[in-house]
Amino acid sequence: MRADARKNHDHLLAVAGTAIAEQGVDVSLRDVARRADVGLATLLRHFPTREALLDALLRTRFDELTARAGELETSSPSEDALVSWLRDCVACAHEYRGVTALMAAALEDAESALHASCVAMRAAGARLLTRAQAAGTARTDIDGTDLFALVAALAWLSDQTSLAPRADHLFDVVAGAILTSAGNSATGTTAPRPRP
Incomplete structure (x- = not known):
């Protein structure tokens, strides 16, 4: 070009x-x-097309989040890496209003221009979650798909005018629920270990 x-x-x-x-x-x-x-x-x-524009805009951002997960994986303790990446994903989803529905649809549609980027981003988050689970700092009854759903839910909260003031607090609550007692130093909260 x-x-x-x-x-x-x-x-x-x-x-x-x-x-x-x-x-x-x-x-x-x-x-x-x-x-x-x-x-x-x-x-x-x-x-x-609109999708071509959104693809160019969002693919770059999604690829950055995938790369960020890789950086965090090698530079931060597992629980800190997971919470930092989760926060970055929620910020991205909130930055571009309405993108969570687009991401969910792209994950299900292999023909979508955003499919590969969304799949790679979800897989990167899943790796961070698996790493934290292996370290005993994240609950073991959730997977990468659940983590992605939590990103969407937290972004939705931030988009709601009446709930936006509570978004940071609720992020900490959700992050605390993901982490086990051993990993809660990342959020400053205390959550029980999940039942077997």
């Missing part, structure tokens, strides 16, 4: 990211083009 085309592409992604943060994943492509001060045809040349 030529330098000027790359600059336009990156500008459109930045504008789209802001628009989606404000209006959600159903934002009008015409509105994105207007905000970027380009014609709709220009936007469509770069991103011929």
Whole structure:
């Protein structure tokens, strides 16, 4: 891609990211083009469909979360790595309103442009969870799919105006429920070990 085309592409992604943060994943492509001060045809040349635009925007972010899991896996204790990654995922899902439904659908649809990134991100979280479980710092009755569902639930809470002030507290409650007594130093909470 030529330098000027790359600059336009990156500008459109930045504008789209802001628009989606404000209006959600159903934002009008015409509105994105207007905000970027380009014609709709220009936007469509770069991103011929809404899914192509969302794929370009979200795939990068999902791939960053996958890479972040790998970094945490080698640099942090298992419980800290798990909670940090969980917090990062919730922040990403909250940043782009409506993305949790899109991620859940992409996981089920192998034809989705976001499928591979979502699967890789869920697998990265599952590895962090398995590592914490092996260390005895996370409950053993949940798996990567459950962890992904908790990310979606926590992001949904943050999107609710009346519940948003409670989101951080509820994140700590959920993180404390995931961790066993041995791992609760990560959240400062105390949770019982799960029953066998």
